[in-house]
Amino acid sequence: MKIIALLNQKGGVGKTTSTVNIGAGLCKLGKKVLLIDLDPQANLTYSLGIQGHDLRKTIYELLKGQVDITDVIVEKDGLKVIPSSLDLSGAEIELSGTAGREFLLRESLSKLNNLDYILLDCPPSLSLLTLNSLVASNEVYIPVQTEFLALQGMSKLLQTVEIVKKRLNTGLEITGIIGTRYDSRKTLNKEVVQKVQSYFGAKLFKTLIRDNVSLAEAPSFGQDIFAYKPDSNGAEDYLKLCKEILKREKVD
Ligand SMILES: Nc1ncnc2c1ncn2[C@@H]1O[C@H](COP(=O)(O)OP(=O)(O)O)[C@@H](O)[C@H]1O
Ligand SMILES: [Mg+2]
Secondary structure, eight states: OEEEEEOOSSSSSSHHHHHHHHHHHHHHTTOOEEEEEOOTTOHHHHHTTOOGGGGSSOHHHHHTTSSOHHHHOEEETTEEEEOOOGGGGGHHHHTTTSTTGGGHHHHHHTTOOSOSEEEEEOOSSSSHHHHHHHHHOSEEEEEEESSTTTTTTHHHHHHHHHHHHHHTOTTOEEEEEEEESBOTTOHHHHHHHHHHHHHHGGGBOSOOOBOOHHHHHGGGGTOOHHHHOTTSHHHHHHHHHHHHHHHHHHHO
8 A cells, every 4th residue: 555645845736636536546446546635625535525414524533533534534536535625724723632633543553454545645744644645655756847847846845755754763764756737839838847857857758648637627616637628738747657657666
């Protein structure tokens, strides 16, 4: 079971889009996948059209120890999802006095088996929720928008991962960098990809996710890209990325 945190403290770089569509793609390729929304903005939850009854029990109640993990998992087109809600924005303060507060998610996930991948959609901050994700994960993927300032803030991010690795989770590794919103017509985008490549080497996935309007539209229909526009560039790119992920797994 691989547990992967999609992390970048910058907002709008494609964490949620990548979590949803890598999850859906791996599911399409026959893997058993659980997605966890750890962002109080609950973008992933809404992107998949999860609402109403399904939001009575969320990651918030799970982290507070009020419910069992099996009670918070929602099924959505073959994908398993643990939704989030705005309540989660209070968790930071409410849990700050709890002993072992960085380990709450890891403990909950330890009760799960029978899954191939768990993908964690992190909030755009290096907060207690992000710490919980990093402590619970084996791997980190960093989505990077192939635009100006793509690497700004990167050293802080890498430092945070290193600290968690040293103190709380020795097995943690950054294993994948995902170039997002790529436009080959823009010289700047190409230059940024080269920069990211020279910084991260082989960790950068060969598959770049192109800028594609269908990817931005799909959430408003509560669908992943494969359900919304299976013929789009977005669907092509995320499926290719998933195949690359599975290929790397074989090499490991
Ligand atoms: N490859 C892409 N092409 C076009 N729009 C994208 C792409 N990836 C993400 N977006 C859009 O960009 C915005 C930010 O993406 P999102 O995944 O929510 O980022 P994050 O979770 O890092 O904040 C969203 O409106 C999303 O629909
Ligand atoms: Mg997001």
